[in-house]
Structure formats: C-alpha cells, structure tokens
C-alpha cells in the first residue's frame with residue numbers, strides 16, 4: 001500500500017501573514033488524516049512556514065533548487081540551504097520551470113541526484129503539451145522524461161522520488177484529465193519505472209496527478225488504482241479548499 005501524498009504548490013503567491021494563518025487553519029482540518037500533507041511555498045516563506053508547521057503533520061517543500069551546494073549562482077537556492085531549514089521535499093522540473101526557465105531533462109536529473117544526496121525528497125514533474133497528446137506522442141515523451149530523470153539513480157534512491165504527472169494542458173486551465181485518462185497515463189509511467197527498476201520498486205514509487213485538482217474532482221481521481229496523490233496549484237491557496245482535497 002502506497003501512502004497517498006497531497007502537495008500544494010503555491011507557485012509565486014502568498015506573503016507572511018496569510019501564510020502563517022493558512023498553516024494554523026489547515027492544521028486543524030488535517031490533523032487526523034492518513035494522507036501525507038505537503039505545502040510548497042515560495043522560497044521567502046520556507047523558514048517561517050517550517051516554524052509554523054512545527055509539531056503538526058504538515059511537511060514543507062521547496063518549489064525549486066540548484067544542484068550545486070554553493071557558488072556564484074545569483075538568485076539560486078542550494079540544497080544545503082534547504083537542508084539548513086530542514087525542508088522535507090522539493091518540486092523539481094515543474095513544467096513552468098521547463099517552459100520559462102530553460103530546465104531540461106538533464107538539469108532535472110542533476111537536481112534529483114543532488115536533492116537525494118542532501119536528504120531532500122524530490123517531487124519530479126513530468127507531462128505533455130496538448131500538441132503532443134493530439135499527435136499521439138504522450139507515452140514516448142513521458143518515457144523519455146522518466147528515463148532521463150531517473151538516469152544513474154540507484155534502486156534505493158529511486159524509492160525516495162515522488163513523480164507528479166501533470167498534463168500541461170490541464171494546469172490552471174480548469175481542464176482536468178478524466179480520472180480514467182489520468183490513471184491510464186500514470187499506469188504507463190509505472191510500467192516505464194518497472195522496466196527500469198523492476199516490479200517491486202515500481203509498485204512502491206508514488207505517482208501524483210496534477211492539473212486543476214479541486215475539491216469537486218479529487219475523490220474520483222484518488223479512487224483510481226494508480227493515482228497516489230495530487231499536486232495542487234490554484235486550489236491549494238485557500239486552506240478551506242486545500243483541506244477538503246486532503247480529506248477527500
């Protein structure tokens with residue numbers, strides 16, 4: 001049995017006041033859940049939220065990191081800095097970072113390795129554009145993204161990775177993949193992982209769905225056999241809607 005994991009990706013939203021209130025409110029609503037709950041705020045809020053979440057079952061994740069420990073990389077945050085704050089997770093290779101900040105399968109792989117080396121669990125995002133899906137190339141693209149992401153990752157390291165399947169056409173658009181379509185694609189991703197690591201590890205690795213997840217559609221998605229959680233954008237910005245998602 002895989003432990004479900006529901007993570008909120010706040011993207012470039014939120015400031016101090018609202019954020020601490022959010023954690024206080026969320027804590028009350030999710031304290032009895034069996035789901036692993038993660039909030040990924042902007043880097044400016046990592047420290048304050050880590051403090052606010054102390055003693056709760058809410059984990060805190062970053063949205064990005066550099067693969068180097070330190071150096072002349074203006075504006076970047078290193079894995080050592082995240083570990084300094086005891087950050088639990090880091091989203092890696094979100095489609096917005098691939099699209100707007102030039103991230104490639106190669107940099108995603110470097111970041112995954114570095115995160116694991118520093119004791120940070122990666123949430124690795126993969127997904128296709130509408131053009132790729134319409135052309136019937138979804139599976140080949142996902143296979144390439146998975147294979148490149150997991151390059152030179154050992155069996156033990158692979159188990160620490162959470163994969164987030166996010167069809168780009170479903171992000172922030174209100175368009176959700178149907179639960180069946182999401183499940184079928186995630187089952188395919190699990191097959192690719194099975195080819196790389198064998199059945200036991202592929203059955204252990206958690207794969208989330210992301211893309212317009214909201215209180216009204218989460219249950220149907222989570223009922224699917226291969227979907228182990230959600231990476232939630234817009235609906236994670238209000239404690240009320242995010243806690244409804246966690247308590248699906």
Ligand SMILES: O=C[C@H](O)COP(=O)(O)O
Nearest residue numbers: 009171172211212233234
């Ligand atoms: O990381 C989260 C995803 O990009 C989904 O965002 P969304 O729930 O606003 O569609």
